[in-house]
């Protein structure tokens with residue numbers, strides 16, 4: 001069992017990593033629930049089918065009575081019609097300001113349920129119980145909540161910290177391998193931006209060991225890196241940008257393919273390959289870094305290659321883009337970053353260069 005404290009003053013909270021959503025883990029969840037108030041548990045159909053009964057009965061045995069809201073799985077659920085459905089259910093349950101929302105699912109459920117919690121009666125408590133690797137290591141930590149609109153992913157959202165995050169690495173036993181790889185991409189990113197030690201550890205790790213104790217350490221290290229960055233910049237005004245390594249290109253790729261071809265982790269993996277190559281050719285990233293990233297990604301079948309030039313219009317319309325250019329997160333070496341403003345003119349030629357030199 002491992003715990004991590006997120007020091008954010010009044011909004012501080014704990015992340016607890018422990019195998020099994022039973023016993024002491026459920027007891028700790030219950031400490032954050034007002035027993036006499038309404039509790040809603042939001043999940044998706046896959047997670048509920050696989051884990052709903054066991055988690056639900058553990059909560060009930062611990063004395064929590066709740067109503068579940070089970071939504072379809074997939075990114076399309078992170079939209080206003082489903083948010084409205086959630087609000088309607090909360091109204092039917094008569095949830096007041098003393099209520100609690102439990103988000104039980106991947107990043108889609110975490111972001112949607114978190115946004116519902118941030119806005120229902122101007123804010124109710126919420127607890128994250130992330131079930132995908134990506135959600136455990138990334139989206140459940142840091143308090144970003146959001147829904148997508150036609151004009152863009154995560155365009156409407158709020159910074160709203162959970163009261164508690166309960167991570168059970170065992171739930172990943174049912175996670176499809178493609179989703180495990182997507183989570184590994186974010187852990188690789190954590191190593192690349194902040195910890196050569198984690199990066200090296202991942203070189204020796206194998207995906208078939210994902211259910212062993214060793215993996216709990218890797219999960220903990222990834223969450224700790226995100227915790228450190230979030231604690232230093234809760235509202236994404238400075239250093240938090242480093243978490244975006246690979247994401248400028250990754251988000252553009254997701255948008256280019258209408259969020260169909262690649263999942264978030266795969267897109268970020270391609271983005272990291274692009275950013276490390278570009279950094280080397282700009283003289284910012286130490287030579288050999290792109291090769292090290294390629295080799296590590298290949299270990300997790302994430303060494304995907306994509307055309308770079310076609311991404312420019314999607315980069316320009318990303319919400320993080322600025323007038324005339326974009327801030328790129330580049331590595332100076334494994335474990336260290338530099339934020340570099342690049343104009344769209346220069347970016348256009350760098351993307352073309354990337355396409356012509358990437359063997």
Ligand code: NAD
Pocket residue numbers: 044045046047050073074075078105106107108109111131132133134135138139140141142143144145153154171172173174175176179182263264
């Ligand atoms: P997801 O929630 O769609 O989950 C991926 C798939 O795995 C779904 O089909 C889901 O049903 C299934 N699944 C989840 N847990 C499972 C389990 N234990 N067993 C079997 N199947 C399971 O997507 P995701 O990859 O978890 O998260 C992506 C979302 O997270 C995106 O919307 C992205 O914008 C968001 N995100 C948010 C942040 C943040 O800081 N808030 C950070 C990164 C990503």
